[in-house]
Amino acid sequence: MNRSVLPRPDLERPALLDVHNVSRLYGPDKGCQEINFRLHAGEVLGIVGESGSGKSTLLRVLAGLEAPDAGHVAYHSANDDTLDLYAISEARRRALLRLEWGLIHQNPRDGLRMGVSAGANIGERLMALGQRHYGQLRAAGQDWMGQVELDPGRIDDAPRTFSGGMQQRLQIARTLVTRPRLVFMDEPTGGLDVSVQARLLDMIRTLVRQLGLSVVLVTHDLAVARLLSHRLLVMRRSRVVEAGLTDQILDDPQHAYTQLLVSSVLTP
Amino acid sequence: MNGYNFAYLDEQTKRMIRRALLKAVAIPGYQVPFGGREMPMPYGWGTGGMQLTASILGSDDVLKVIDQGADDTTNAVSIRAFFQRVAGVETTTATTSASVIQTRHRIPEAALSHGQILVFQVPIPEPLRFIEPSEQETRLMHALEEYGVMHVKLYEDIARYGHIATTYAYPVKVDDRYVMDPSPIPKFDNPKLHMNEALMLFGAGREKRLYAIPPYTRVESLDFEDHPFEIQAWDECCALCGSETSYLDEVITDDAGNRMFVCSDTDYCMTRRGEVA
Amino acid sequence: MYVAVKGGEQAIANAHQLLGDRRRGDRELAELSVEQIQEQLRLAVDRVMSEASLFDPELAALALKQASGDTIEAVFLLRAYRTTLPRLAVSEPVDTSAMRIERRISATYKDIPGGQILGPTYDYTHRLLDFMQLAEGEIPTPARAEQALESCPQILELLNAEGLIEREADDGSEPYDITRDPPDYPVDRAARLQMLARGDEGYLLSLAYSTQRGYGRNHPFAGEIRIGQVEVEIFVEEFGERICIGEIPVSECQMINQFGGSREVAPQFTRGYGLSFGHNERKTMAMALVDRALRAEELGEPVNSPAQQAEFVLAHADSVEASGFVSHLKLPHYVDFQSELELLRRLRRAHAASQKAASDEEVI
Numbered sequence: 001m002n003r004s005v006l007p008r009p010d011l012e013r014p015a016l017l018d019v020h021n022v023s024r025l026y027g028p029d030k031g032c033q034e035i036n037f038r039l040h041a042g043e044v045l046g047i048v049g050e051s052g053s054g055k056s057t058l059l060r061v062l063a064g065l066e067a068p069d070a071g072h073v074a075y076h077s078a079n080d081d082t083l084d085l086y087a088i089s090e091a092r093r094r095a096l097l098r099l100e101w102g103l104i105h106q107n108p109r110d111g112l113r114m115g116v117s118a119g120a121n122i123g124e125r126l127m128a129l130g131q132r133h134y135g136q137l138r139a140a141g142q143d144w145m146g147q148v149e150l151d152p153g154r155i156d157d158a159p160r161t162f163s164g165g166m167q168q169r170l171q172i173a174r175t176l177v178t179r180p181r182l183v184f185m186d187e188p189t190g191g192l193d194v195s196v197q198a199r200l201l202d203m204i205r206t207l208v209r210q211l212g213l214s215v216v217l218v219t220h221d222l223a224v225a226r227l228l229s230h231r232l233l234v235m236r237r238s239r240v241v242e243a244g245l246t247d248q249i250l251d252d253p254q255h256a257y258t259q260l261l262v263s264s265v266l267t268p
Numbered sequence: 269m270n271g272y273n274f275a276y277l278d279e280q281t282k283r284m285i286r287r288a289l290l291k292a293v294a295i296p297g298y299q300v301p302f303g304g305r306e307m308p309m310p311y312g313w314g315t316g317g318m319q320l321t322a323s324i325l326g327s328d329d330v331l332k333v334i335d336q337g338a339d340d341t342t343n344a345v346s347i348r349a350f351f352q353r354v355a356g357v358e359t360t361t362a363t364t365s366a367s368v369i370q371t372r373h374r375i376p377e378a379a380l381s382h383g384q385i386l387v388f389q390v391p392i393p394e395p396l397r398f399i400e401p402s403e404q405e406t407r408l409m410h411a412l413e414e415y416g417v418m419h420v421k422l423y424e425d426i427a428r429y430g431h432i433a434t435t436y437a438y439p440v441k442v443d444d445r446y447v448m449d450p451s452p453i454p455k456f457d458n459p460k461l462h463m464n465e466a467l468m469l470f471g472a473g474r475e476k477r478l479y480a481i482p483p484y485t486r487v488e489s490l491d492f493e494d495h496p497f498e499i500q501a502w503d504e505c506c507a508l509c510g511s512e513t514s515y516l517d518e519v520i521t522d523d524a525g526n527r528m529f530v531c532s533d534t535d536y537c538m539t540r541r542g543e544v545a
Numbered sequence: 546m547y548v549a550v551k552g553g554e555q556a557i558a559n560a561h562q563l564l565g566d567r568r569r570g571d572r573e574l575a576e577l578s579v580e581q582i583q584e585q586l587r588l589a590v591d592r593v594m595s596e597a598s599l600f601d602p603e604l605a606a607l608a609l610k611q612a613s614g615d616t617i618e619a620v621f622l623l624r625a626y627r628t629t630l631p632r633l634a635v636s637e638p639v640d641t642s643a644m645r646i647e648r649r650i651s652a653t654y655k656d657i658p659g660g661q662i663l664g665p666t667y668d669y670t671h672r673l674l675d676f677m678q679l680a681e682g683e684i685p686t687p688a689r690a691e692q693a694l695e696s697c698p699q700i701l702e703l704l705n706a707e708g709l710i711e712r713e714a715d716d717g718s719e720p721y722d723i724t725r726d727p728p729d730y731p732v733d734r735a736a737r738l739q740m741l742a743r744g745d746e747g748y749l750l751s752l753a754y755s756t757q758r759g760y761g762r763n764h765p766f767a768g769e770i771r772i773g774q775v776e777v778e779i780f781v782e783e784f785g786e787r788i789c790i791g792e793i794p795v796s797e798c799q800m801i802n803q804f805g806g807s808r809e810v811a812p813q814f815t816r817g818y819g820l821s822f823g824h825n826e827r828k829t830m831a832m833a834l835v836d837r838a839l840r841a842e843e844l845g846e847p848v849n850s851p852a853q854q855a856e857f858v859l860a861h862a863d864s865v866e867a868s869g870f871v872s873h874l875k876l877p878h879y880v881d882f883q884s885e886l887e888l889l890r891r892l893r894r895a896h897a898a899s900q901k902a903a904s905d906e907e908v909i
Contacts (some may be wrong), residue, residue: 090408090412091411091412094408094412094414095412098414098416113420116420116421116423116424117424117427117428119423119427120420120423120424120427123419123420123423124416124417124420125416127416127417127419127420127423128414128415128416128417129416132419132491132492132493133492133493133494134423134426134492134493134494134495135494137423137492138427155427156427156428272629276629278629278631301727301729302727303725303726303727304727305628306624306625306627306628306865307625307628308625310621310865310868310869310872310873311865311866311869311870311873312869312870312871312872312873312876313869313872313873313876315869335876335877336877336878336879336880337880340553341553341877342553342556342557342877343876343877344553345553345554345557346553346557349554349557372876373878373880373881374880391870391873401856401857402730402856403730403856403860404730404731404856429892430892430895431888431891431892433888433892435881435884435885435887435888436880436881436884436885437881452878452880452881453880454880454881454883454884455884456884474866474869474870476727476728477727500884500887500888502887515880515883516883517879517880517883518879518883518886532879532880532883
């Protein structure tokens with residue numbers, strides 16, 4: 001596997017996200033606590049851990065969907081402002097999610113508008129940005145269907161007529177069509193057949209590379225994390241137990257829990 | 269009428285509604301919640317419009333009531349009779365003589381003038397309702413101007429039919445801010461909302477919301493650059509007055525399915541025919 | 546030649562006359578009096594008062610008579626009348642613990658202080674048509690207990706003393722008034738209970754039933770149902786004290802439901818509450834179940850069933866609103882229908898043209 005093709009993160013520009021001592025707990029050690037990290041432009045950060053480790057809670061806090069009990073998240077916006085995510089208004093936060101960010105759900109049905117065609121799904125974010133030319137919206141829809149390896153001829157078909165893997169591709173196209181500066185992915189290949197997963201991963205990897213995306217990726221699957229991320233946070237019982245470069249962590253895990261995780265995965 | 273206040277509602281209620289109306293005029297297109305009352309007519313039959321009319325009516329007003337453009341449809345007759353009974357105001361069928369016009373589903377063909385008030389009956393005031401059923405969520409969407417989804421519906425129409433397939437209750441943007449449901453008027457009437465000289469008030473009784481378009485307000489029908497908003501057109505003209513520019517009703521004249529087209533605005537049609545309504 | 550339909554006024558007047566005639570029915574039979582309805586169709590009267598939010602048995606009976614027995618129409622008549630009444634005073638909260646009890650049962654304890662009192666109930670009647678009533682037989686005078694009832698403490702208060710059920714205390718805040726202010730979702734429990742209290746009984750019954758069948762199950766026990774007379778008091782500034790202005794019959798249901806609790810609060814039973822005018826047991830039970838279902842979010846339970854979705858449940862509970870909007874489909878809609886016709890014809894022309902173009906191509 002050739003990992004060198006992933007471009008390097010841009011360390012010159014200010015970090016996109018700065019996460020300081022973030023905690024959000026539902027019960028003792030349920031949720032996430034005392035999380036600190038920095039995400040650079042062009043970087044893919046993987047958050048790994050088994051289910052219940054708190055990684056999805058953390059993602060929701062980062063994506064502005066759930067206020068933390070303590071700590072704060074700073075986002076460096078497109079117009080060079082540094083925004084404290086939970087100090088700005090909800091209006092501003094939702095605008096970020098709509099204009100600068102993208103969120104890819106594990107279940108594509110949560111991220112797609114199931115009642116309207118594939119083309120309308122892809123066009124929605126563009127229309128929210130003020131695009132008012134039907135022909136151009138349609139062209140963008142066809143172009144993006146091609147990019148995610150869907151048949152552009154199916155632009156008027158409803159998402160429910162697509163398979164699970166195709167729906168996930170559609171969700172990705174719908175999210176990336178506006179070229180978001182920051183993308184949150186929650187188990188993007190979860191719930192799919194292994195063969196479908198492999199092709200989808202390959203496609204995501206290509207898009208990340210071509211578009212130079214900055215991504216926070218949550219996954220329980222170390223193989224997915226290895227393939228896509230520059231850096232990893234390993235979570236267990238609401239806390240980060242180990243953090244570092246992906247290769248370093250997976251090839252030479254320091255924490256006992258990470259060692260257990262790594263050893264439990266069959267290496268091909 | 270004995271036992272009831274002028275125009276049925278008590279003065280406190282009317283004042284509450286007028287305060288809400290002032291707010292609505294100040295924020296064109298914004299849906300103002302108001303403490304709607306039960307009226308002695310069923311919800312959905314114009315109770316919102318009636319409460320607004322009751323609140324603004326004075327003893328020197330001249331009231332016209334139309335339903336489907338016509339003064340003589342049963343619901344228009346019933347509402348007009350109600351206000352004659354509880355307010356004793358003068359009524360008219362002539363659009364130009366009326367100071368207040370309550371309407372369901374039409375805007376009169378004759379241009380309205382400064383000082384006139386048009387009161388619309390509104391069944392579902394929320395233009396986002398059929399995309400987002402939750403009121404909490406739609407209020408937030410309005411507050412944040414999250415309107416991209418309105419165009420999703422129009423996009424979908426064009427993709428499926430080649431045309432925008434919304435023919436009535438066609439959504440508009442008021443003063444470049446709020447997306448608004450103009451009530452189920454045919455889209456034919458939408459251009460009349462733009463820069464109209466009259467004050468236009470909208471009342472939804474069951475949903476307890478009211479809103480307004482003040483005189484001379486910009487009102488734009490949502491569309492695409494390459495699929496611009498268009499109004500209905502007929503090959504026929506009115507069989508009674510010969511109008512080629514008015515909104516026509518289709519009337520089936522016999523068992524063989526023969527039909528004719530006539531103006532839906534009865535006052536307009538009769539005026540053109542030189543009759544006194 | 547088509548002539549626009551004139552004379553709507555006359556048609557309406559004629560229709561109303563005919564309605565009056567049908568309401569009266571066969572003139573050979575004695576006319577039903579409002580007093581008879583009030584005395585002999587009590588449960589219908591109670592239901593109309595509850596859903597109209599107006600306690601006035603005579604007017605409710607009149608509404609039923611005027612509506613030919615159509616409950617929803619009667620509710621509408623009484624509600625429309627209610628809205629014209631001035632508000633002279635606001636009563637103090639009624640104290641249902643001090644109720645003069647006619648019926649009181651608990652499903653949670655075999656024996657309770659004050660005892661189980663069946664009172665007038667259809668429970669345990671065998672649902673056999675009683676042909677005696679067809680023959681208008683005399684009804685025997687019922688047996689009544691000779692001594693006065695013992696005091697009947699609220700069953701849930703017994704649990705409360707042990708801390709086994711969540712406390713519910715008046716926080717002194719001014720309750721939301723759904724008859725004066727538009728609903729502003731999410732609404733608080735006070736507003737919710739008001740909306741449920743005037744909600745359509747059939748609708749609440751079905752929703753309550755759905756929670757029992759698994760759509761938002763909340764493990765209810767009928768903690769206590771009590772029906773009887775309560776005093777209505779108002780505070781009179783001039784006297785500086787409360788005075789009783791009369792008694793009204795009410796039904797109250799307190800459901801005991803499965804536990805809530807958190808790290809801070811020990812596990813406790815939770816409550817669902819129902820109250821209505823008159824004898825309206827089914828309604829109050831349904832209301833209590835739906836009230837509890839609507840507390841799902843507050844109690845940290847997943848919200849995934851219809852009965853738990855506050856906006857859905859509350860916005861559609863009122864029969865006056867619902868029947869008005871459904872019936873408005875009878876109003877003329879021909880302007881909008883004409884718009885749809887015009888579009889449909891245009892689309893069909895375009896479709897036919899493209900079909901023809903396609904078949905022409907094939908020929909070539």
